[in-house]
Amino acid sequence: MRIVFRVEGEPQIGLGHIMRCLALAQSFDSEGHQVLFIMSESSQSFCQKRRDWVGDIMPLATFDEQALSNQVSDDYHDIKLLEANWVKHQCSELGADWLVLDGYQFAPSYRQVLCHDNYKLAVFDDMNNSGDLHADLVINGAHNASKLNYQVSAPQAQLALGKSYQVLRKEFLQVSDKNWRKRNTLTLMFGGSDPQNMTLLALQSLQKINAAMSITVVTGVAYTQLHTLQHFIANSQLNVTHHHDCQNMAEILVGTRLALSAAGGSQFECLACATPAMLLVVADNQKFASQQAAKQGWCLVKQWDQVSIDELISTCMSLWQQAELLQSMHVKALQQPIEDGAKAISELMLTLSDKSEFAV
Template structure:
């Protein structure tokens, strides 16, 4: 059995697709299944050191797909760029397909469709015999180091804060948030995590504040450790929110892309957020600080931690791969 994973990532696309596909890759590899990871992106924007069989290549070519996919292959596709025609080619060529989707982006051909998110009720999928659906929080994908993690304690006082606004921080809002918070809270330590695709390093470093620590291209275990030592986090409302839930790290989510709307809706449905913060709000930094001040209250953080424990069980990746590996 061989599985091909097709996805994309980089400065303009973010790294969320790569993150969740890496979890699927690791689960397959741990079962002794041959996996090939094919990523559409630029090499200098993507860290591929953690994968044995990975290729950086623009796979959006019908000729490439026809030549590369064998009839015995299983395929996983997680893409916002691929049109329906490419999915048709992959579905026709492969033995079995799994399509990761967030908002019913296209009409999918024969295959499994997984929407691993908190809120899927408002996403309308067509009922078709050739499709089956894996929807909702039980299929949430997190990377291996975040499974079965428990926060040791909730500190009475906030001492350390994580800021992680996507691997690329496409909206370049990290510097503004740092300027707002680091000077207001000089006694706190701010851990800023940026990815290889982040072009805003100069804007971050120019703050020249003593209470900022910048981390580059951290792996999953390193990210987990930073989360666990942080009392709260400010994050983009993408894939990272699930790992923050898994580590029971109270967080302030910021919607930086339209495809994060369902994530925000899910957080609101679970009463995990009250105010929706958007990247293009002229009062964003003021509103972030307002939410930040709320989370300084240990009682509020304790309430959130208790809620988080019930949301992500860490078995989503396992469930998805089990379903994929079932015989036709």
């Protein structure tokens, strides 16, 4: 099969959409299928730096609405619809079997334009709050996804919902050594862009209390305060190791005693590595999954706008000093099954494809 992904990742929207598309693309690639990404120039630099990247990248065409206004009918003046029609044309020209769409910026009208008889449309969704999905397949790996009433927004779609469809990149599915005795660091990881700059705020708070443990800091390629952070670390008395645009997160997490992390996709990576965590919820779509994770006993959850950074670090330090509790959280994480959701999705898409010659 040939699968095309339409997705973006930038400081304003983070990198989570790209990372889960990459996880699915890796599954397809490992089975010999062709994958291709369509994205804007601003998103491409992140992808091209990753050692685990798979698939070619097609630059998204740019549209000058004023220049095109005299060349197309009034129905196509909306620049996003121009873009959607261009994407649809590319999929047809490429002979795509599936188009996978992931991002909050794609409106129902955009998705409707993408509907086409020559390929099927899969949509990653998180909250079912953006109107009609116009999809052949809806993907949502959240625990509560089956309760989100997709029968209304996507009445004709096949539904890939729940934990069995959570996607993880290959590095997290291949983790074998989760030995607790090897863990000795506090790891700070606030997502690919960290728009609130929680990384620097957390380090400043740790410095105020003269924290003595080894601290690992992970920032993504979309993080915009890199120079300021590097200057702080260089002049700090803290024992900090900084990884920017990290390519080996699983290796870092299996050496982590406690992670202070943004919720979202990172929490599933912590769980896959059996790493106790304090999860910081920064978006509404992260709440339910984080609450479910807290019930499993391997993490604590805080709402970023309901606690000060000093309070957050104080709770973190209290937890750090409770060795038996941390180890019990680690054990509870080990008890949670880790499923290959990307493989489950790819197998489902293969089954739904009209082209019988692709059958396994």
